[in-house]
Amino acid sequence: MSSVLTLILVTLLVSSNGAYGATFTFVxxxxxxxxPGILANAGSPRLDSTGxxxxxxxxxxxxxxxxxxxxxxxxTSCKFDDSGSGSCLTGDCGSGQVECNxxxxxxxxxxxxxxxxxxxxxxxxxxxxxxYNVPMLIEGSGGSGTCASTGCSTDLNRQCPEELKxxxxxxxxxxxxxFGSPEYCCSGxxxxxxxxxxxxxxxxxxxxxxxxxxxxxxxxxxxFTCTGADYTMTFCPSSPSQKSTxxxxxxxxxxxxxxxxxxxxxxxxxxxxxxxxxxxxxSASGFETGTGETMLADGSWLAGLAMGDSxxxxxxxxxxxxxxxxxxxxxxxxxx
Numbered sequence: 001m002s003s004v005l006t007l008i009l010v011t012l013l014v015s016s017n018g019a020y021g022a023t024f025t026f027v028x029x030x031x032x033x034x035x036p037g038i039l040a041n042a043g044s045p046r047l048d049s050t051g052x053x054x055x056x057x058x059x060x061x062x063x064x065x066x067x068x069x070x071x072x073x074x075x076t077s078c079k080f081d082d083s084g085s086g087s088c089l090t091g092d093c094g095s096g097q098v099e100c101n102x103x104x105x106x107x108x109x110x111x112x113x114x115x116x117x118x119x120x121x122x123x124x125x126x127x128x129x130x131x132y133n134v135p136m137l138i139e140g141s142g143g144s145g146t147c148a149s150t151g152c153s154t155d156l157n158r159q160c161p162e163e164l165k166x167x168x169x170x171x172x173x174x175x176x177x178x179f180g181s182p183e184y185c186c187s188g189x190x191x192x193x194x195x196x197x198x199x200x201x202x203x204x205x206x207x208x209x210x211x212x213x214x215x216x217x218x219x220x221x222x223x224f225t226c227t228g229a230d231y232t233m234t235f236c237p238s239s240p241s242q243k244s245t246x247x248x249x250x251x252x253x254x255x256x257x258x259x260x261x262x263x264x265x266x267x268x269x270x271x272x273x274x275x276x277x278x279x280x281x282x283s284a285s286g287f288e289t290g291t292g293e294t295m296l297a298d299g300s301w302l303a304g305l306a307m308g309d310s311x312x313x314x315x316x317x318x319x320x321x322x323x324x325x326x327x328x329x330x331x332x333x334x335x336x
Contacts (some may be wrong), residue, residue, distance in 0.1 A: 141228025152209030
């Protein structure tokens with residue numbers, strides 16, 4: 001019995017100083033469904049899903065380990081059959097399925113890009129370098145440092161020049177995608193910060209969305225940092241029906257989920273490209289796995305411990321410590 005108690009105490013000690021990866025939460029405030037795509041960079045593990053449907057006023061969350069890097073985007077006007085086969089009008093990843101399976105977005109698409117720290121800062125940005133299809137906002141919570149919100153809440157599809165418009169007006173191409181010229185693509189003789197300068201088109205994007213990447217070397221005003229945060233990506237953060245208003249708590253994306261995931265917040269217009277300036281506080285008692293199930297917060301905490309080292313230090317509550325002790329105790333009993 002003493003050995004059991006020793007193991008429980010060791011587990012509690014490890015847990016109280018334990019670590020877990022960042023939680024990425026996707027929220028859809030658009031008046032239509034979107035199909036987020038997820039692409040992990042080379043060397044980073046895939047998350048629980050690489051693509052899924054996110055209906056209006058719903059949210060879904062994923063855990064990522066420290067050191068993870070990759071990108072997220074929204075696909076729109078998608079048509080998939082019962083087997084999950086189909087395609088999307090914007091942001092399509094070319095997999096022919098709901099899951100993107102390691103494939104990236106076809107431009108134009110608004111991109112959220114992340115690199116999580118392994119003992120220091122996370123880096124993140126919203127990029128319009130590959131064009132634009134939907135408004136997007138990144139907000140960090142629970143971290144330290146500047147942790148500024150970034151994104152593009154302006155509907156650039158309404159402001160898009162005719163020569164950059166996608167047929168139907170559902171997306172706006174970058175000048176590189178539209179014309180393919182080296183000076184627009186920062187390629188060839190224009191592949192350095194000194195030779196590749198903002199174009200009239202990238203300056204239009206920058207004027208509308210000053211915190212977003214507008215061209216390849218737009219680092220100084222477009223890359224943001226935070227340490228130990230969780231992140232929320234909101235699509236259409238200030239959609240017409242919700243501008244300057246508090247928004248309601250979105251439902252989880254799976255009706256069969258147990259537990260709950262809630263995001264609350266308020267926003268107001270600021271008159272810039274990041275015209276949703278508000279605070280969003282997560283009140284999450286669970287998160288969804290790639291199968292659509294929602295794990296209890298205690299379960300997600302333990303799952304995070306299993307994901308490896310992280311700089312995200314977590315101080316468990318007494319119920320979480322009790323949960324851990326009980327889990328270890330019964331696990332040991334079952335092994336006897």
